Amino acid sequence: MECLPALRRSALVQCRRSHRASSPIFLDFLAPTTLHAQRRYASTTGPTRSSKHPYVLSPKQREYLDGALRVNQAGELAATLIYTAQTPHIVRSHPHLRPLMKHMYDQEAGHLKTFNHLVAKHQIRPTAMYPVWEVAATFLGWSTAALGREAAMACTEAVETEIGSHYNDQVREILSWEADAERRGEELDDELKEMVATFRRIRDEELEHLDHAVAHDSKEAKPYDPLVDMIRLGCRTAIKISEKV
Ligand SMILES: [Fe+2]
Ligand SMILES: [Fe+2]
Helix, strand or coil, X not given: CCCHHHHHHHHHHHHHHHHHHHCCCCCCCCCCXXXXXXXXXXXXXXXXXXXXXXCCCCHHHXXXXXXXXXXXXXXXXXXXXXXXXXXXXXXHHCHHHHHHHHHHHHHHHHHHHHHHHHHHHCCXXXXXXXXXHHHXXXXXXXXXXXXXXXXXXXXXXXXXXXXXXXXXXXXHHHHHHHXXXXXCCEECCHHHHHHHHHHHHHHHHHHHHHHHHHHCCHHHCCCHHHHHHHHHHHHHHHHHHHHHC
């Protein structure tokens, strides 16, 4: 878990580097999206390996993808921080859970690294709420772990339910673009196909975390319903805000 600060730093450093490398002036943060329409997801307008014409993303689709990647990066940051805050409490009272906590944390750290890379590559502004989510996620992890193992697992169940369905929506959206491309006799760029495969893999890993939480008595948390409902509402609110801000 000692690599977390490096992952967080790398999100911002990589983003700055990619902006500098491609911008004559460093104004990307303030510039309107349309200025970058030609550069962002540039490969989605490039040649594909097949003879079909490439499917060109509309400004609305690019905006959707920007928001999706911004939210995913923020969500994965939050996930790593929740596990970082929970693990010492949980492992102290339930040492047998150390491998499980480490396994879930390691997967979250891998997800964060993936989205740090994609956000930098596509020159997407990370959410301005980054510092707020850092504090909120750490508090959520710490407080649920303080309530006990079941509450910590209920937290995982709630977060993964929302995040899993969020990734599912993104997969469904990109697959609808693929269907649209097929109707037009066009083809999605390889990079976008790879992105949807990445979203699917990560969604499945999030749902695996949800299964682990339920298997480790998340439903026994007290009070289960208010706790889970509150965390799910918090997740949905954070997703909505991070899409735009
Ligand atoms: Fe994750
Ligand atoms: Fe997860």
